[in-house]
Amino acid sequence: MKRDKKLRAGVIGAGAIAQACHLPGYARNKHVELAAFADPAMARHREVAGAFPGLRGYRSYQDMLKAEDLDVVSVCTPNSYHANATIAALEAGCHVLCEKPIATTLKEADRMIAGARAARRKLMVGFTHRLYSGPGTCHEMLAKKSVGKPFMIRVRFAHGGPYPGWAKDKWFYDPKLAAGGAMLDMGIHAIDLCLWLMGPIAAVSAKAATLVKKIAVDDNAVLLLEFASGALGYIEVGWTSKPGFVGFEIYGTEGSLICDYLHSLRLCQGKASAGTDSSDVWTILDANPATGGWSVEIDRWIDVVLGKEKLTMTGLAGRNALEVALAAYRSSKTGKRIALT
Numbered sequence: 102m103k104r105d106k107k108l109r110a111g112v113i114g115a116g117a118i119a120q121a122c123h124l125p126g127y128a129r130n131k132h133v134e135l136a137a138f139a140d141p142a143m144a145r146h147r148e149v150a151g152a153f154p155g156l157r158g159y160r161s162y163q164d165m166l167k168a169e170d171l172d173v174v175s176v177c178t179p180n181s182y183h184a185n186a187t188i189a190a191l192e193a194g195c196h197v198l199c200e201k202p203i204a205t206t207l208k209e210a211d212r213m214i215a216g217a218r219a220a221r222r223k224l225m226v227g228f229t230h231r232l233y234s235g236p237g238t239c240h241e242m243l244a245k246k247s248v249g250k251p252f253m254i255r256v257r258f259a260h261g262g263p264y265p266g267w268a269k270d271k272w273f274y275d276p277k278l279a280a281g282g283a284m285l286d287m288g289i290h291a292i293d294l295c296l297w298l299m300g301p302i303a304a305v306s307a308k309a310a311t312l313v314k315k316i317a318v319d320d321n322a323v324l325l326l327e328f329a330s331g332a333l334g335y336i337e338v339g340w341t342s343k344p345g346f347v348g349f350e351i352y353g354t355e356g357s358l359i360c361d362y363l364h365s366l367r368l369c370q371g372k373a374s375a376g377t378d379s380s381d382v383w384t385i386l387d388a389n390p391a392t393g394g395w396s397v398e399i400d401r402w403i404d405v406v407l408g409k410e411k412l413t414m415t416g417l418a419g420r421n422a423l424e425v426a427l428a429a430y431r432s433s434k435t436g437k438r439i440a441l442t
């Protein structure tokens with residue numbers, strides 16, 4: 102890859118997330134020439150032609166990788182195709198940004214990580230919540246021990262579900278294509294944030310259930326996390342509850358961070374005990390903590406490819422989050438607490 106030439110980008114899967122984030126992100130970035138996309142659905146070809154006139158479209162990603170001399174590729178297909186599409190793009194010499202979850206099994210994730218190593222190419226996973234301003238500030242503050250020792254995290258991510266409304270079809274509800282429901286789809290973001298903010302998870306107990314939608318995967322889930330540090334955490338995710346708190350709260354021995362995506366990121370300084378030494382001093386750190394995410398993802402990814410920014414949303418980070426999510430499904434099925442190695 103020559104630095105004086107633009108990076109040639111391609112997108113595999115041209116559905117909702119490709120159209121909302123990846124295609125416009127590459128088209129906007131000054132270091133990139135958006136070259137092509139691949140999607141078997143003709144409806145996507147018509148939609149993309151409307152937004153990106155003249156962009157070359159292929160029905161198969163294998164054909165696209167053969168015909169185009171690409172440097173970077175985004176994989177935005179249903180989950181069960183992530184591994185093969187990513188490995189094919191790596192083998193074609195491309196750096197790959199793969200959507201979350203990295204894959205549907207740990208074996209696939211391992212093959213992807215090995216594929217990146219063998220091809221000497223970068224593999225990034227689209228954990229876009231890390232790219233919001235609020236979580237970024239929390240990450241910095243935790244590193245500086247600004248709230249003392251964090252002992253509890255609570256995360257809630259919920260919306261009305263991917264279809265109808267967001268995704269181009271119902272694959273999110275097909276266990277073969279999605280490999281899980283709300284717990285994998287939204288839970289993977291929550292789990293990744295927990296790992297990123299609080300460190301390794303030693304054990305998980307969970308219950309995933311289909312409470313409202315008539316679908317073959319879970320539409321609600323609750324996870325109880327035990328961190329290696331001794332801290333506890335819980336995650337609630339749902340595809341059936343649009344209103345309510347969305348974000349996370351971290352409680353530390355010297356203060357708390359309330360990252361309410363819809364309102365603000367607030368810091369409450371002071372001891373967390375209920376005694377006379379407790380305090381209630383609130384500071385608004387960010388009035389719009391969900392700024393960033395998709396709108397900055399491709400620029401950050403290109404900076405990673407160009408070596409201007411360190412790769413942190415690695416294949417291993419994707420694997421670590423997937424490991425917890427799959428263990429959570431095992432816990433839900435067996436009723437047992439699952440220890441992670």
Ligand SMILES: NC(=O)c1ccc[n+]([C@@H]2O[C@H](COP(=O)([O-])OP(=O)(O)OC[C@H]3O[C@@H](n4cnc5c(N)ncnc54)[C@H](O)[C@@H]3O)[C@@H](O)[C@H]2O)c1
Nearest residue numbers: 114115116117118139140142177178180200201268269270
């Ligand atoms: N980072 C985020 O916040 C975020 C948000 C939404 C979706 N996602 C992820 O992005 C991926 C896509 O989700 P979506 O919402 O765009 O779904 P979607 O249904 O809107 O789009 C998926 C597209 O993939 C295409 N496709 C299917 N098989 C293919 C193949 N073999 N090769 C190429 N294309 C193929 C479909 O025709 C469709 O156009 C999923 O893994 C999802 O979890 C991430």
